[in-house]
Amino acid sequence: MSDPDTTGPATARSYPCQSCGASLEYAPATNAMRCPYCKQGQPIAPAARGVREHGYAELAQMPLKPREAAEAARLFICPGCQARTESDTLSERCQFCATPLVADAGATERITPEAVVPFGIDRNGARAALRTWTSSRWFAPSTLKRVTEAETFKGSYLPYWTYDADTVSDYTGQRGDHYWETETYTVTTNGESRTETREIMRTRWSHASGTVSRAFDDVLVAGTTRVASKQLEKLTPWPLDEAIPYQEQYLAGFQTVRYDIEPEDGLDLAKEQMSPVIRADCRDDIGGDEQRVHSVDTRYSGLSFKLVLLPVWFLSYLHGGRSWNVMVNAHTGEVIGQRPYSTAKILAVTLTAVAIVTVVTLILIRNSAR
Template identity: 55%
Template sequence: MTSPTHAPAHPCAGCGASVAFAPGTTAMRCPYCGLEQQIAPPTRQVREFSYEAFLAKPRVQTLAPHQFTCPGCAARTESDAISKACQFCGTVLVADTANDSQIAPEAVLPFTLDRDGARTALRSWVRTRWFAPNRLKKVTEAESMKSTYLPHWTFDAGTVSDYVGQRGEHYWVTTSYTDGSGQRRTRRERRTRWYPAAGRVARDFDDVLVPATTQVEDLDKLQPWPLKQAVPFHPDYVAGHHSLRYDTEPPVGLEQAKLHMRDVIHGDCRRHIGGDVQRVFSVDTNYSNVMFKLVLLPVWAGNYLFGGRTYQVLINGANGAVQGDRPYSAVKITLAVLAALAVVGVVVWLYLANRA
């Protein structure tokens, strides 16, 4: 099944060109004359959808690409993107997701960081790479920097977990030993008594976030995201920016979300066990009222060239957090190791001198 292209929803009132969403605003801006047109405020709230109801529906096994017909030059192209620019004339193209066989995006977190902001974030990140070569500080801009909305799933769930484990309580005993000079001495040693523990904990999860695309790695490292600022999806917010379709289905996403939930639940079990230390042997979790949605999150994705090699960098388009590959300076690392060894040597020498 294919989806038709949205014609420009708001052609520029000044010059007729297709306008694009301007990061950090609630407006569409013409890239040619600069005229801005406000995006209408949303008339509804962001919704969550029943995962159980989703499972009851027939699934689409194969997905046809979106077919775009450019309203500017009439060129016809196919793509897995939700939004992009025409490769021939640059006209803004947005697919009609309402008729897509995939789940339509429910929400979008609009870009707040524009291109200049992304450059500033990259420069700041480069300056704080301690073990990078000094020449890296001269990198001020990625060779290519593309504003991209990347699909993510969010999951809500109520959980009740039964656990089995042990509670450890510390106590102290006095023991005797013979030191290096043959003298008998005493010292206090900490021991632990273990007691069986079992119980039940409950927790409600809200907006557990997992990437819905495998095309970009390390997206988890861009968290946290201000998800409460997400708005109901509207084509105006993605116009002029690249947007990817998801390739991770909800069942796979839910299993990934459960891994995040599991870590939190294990922490709840340990706190419920109490004592000084805890062991958790097994946790049996029941999930109820599972809800989910598809949200598009803003990322500046780019590459920079250094030393003949290309490095990828991702910038959170909402708060400027940077995650990326970087080169390392062998000289700086070697000097740091030598400095650490020197410090250890001084400490050992002082210890031996005091014992003498």
């Protein structure tokens, strides 16, 4: 591995191939780096330590990095050709010689990554996932099934916060128990009245209060605003149990997005995810047939967090003169994104449905006229 460049505004590491001298890249679904030219492999040594959680109280000792450091992190100096590449990422490629560059996160980041879920599928695997996805889209144009290559194809690690917490929640509410009453009513038919009865379900409400507890593990919150959180949620689930201790070699050859959501703000988002789970626990504790939860007061203890990097393939393909964007979970192969619709197919299905309804209606009319 080349030594970090400490004279420039940012450190950048590359990993030369011992066989041909080209730069090694991480090989997805392995624990090794590989030369894209001579295919020589080099194992990644196991990390010296395991994945650690930060106690939330540690944040007070983690001040924000000075503005100068943040600005310096935007500039990579390539150890190969000495070119300077502006970027706000932790890993990138040299814009001149395409050497994979990895920044020293500890020199610029307030909090460095603790874990990474490495890429589990390579470009070919992502293309296969795209083909399966495009061929299974309802009302998609037939030509969409011939999409096999992406016009742009980029693998990126995205930053996520995970939070652990023990919670104890005091609640107040109401318990609803159903019971049945016999109701008497009058029915008039052909001028004659008669009395009938029916069973009516009622609900008896009573005060309820109590305490519930739950331990949360690895509540996941996106640490970047560069991709819409609603879109990222569709890429779940993530195999966090397969996360390994962070090592820079896993970033080589891929872009790594820096976090722009601080852990304090991420905790607020994590609590929003915990809230409906806690309220469901309150309803279960209340019991009965129906529940109303009026108030919940939650105390948090044992708070901890970590920064983990998760892999995504970003794809764009051309169809009908337009670019369509897709994301692939680079570990599970889950695909989400935009797709075109075939107006002709939608119209054909609509006309078929109308024809069926018309035929059924005519049959019913004919039968009722007999």
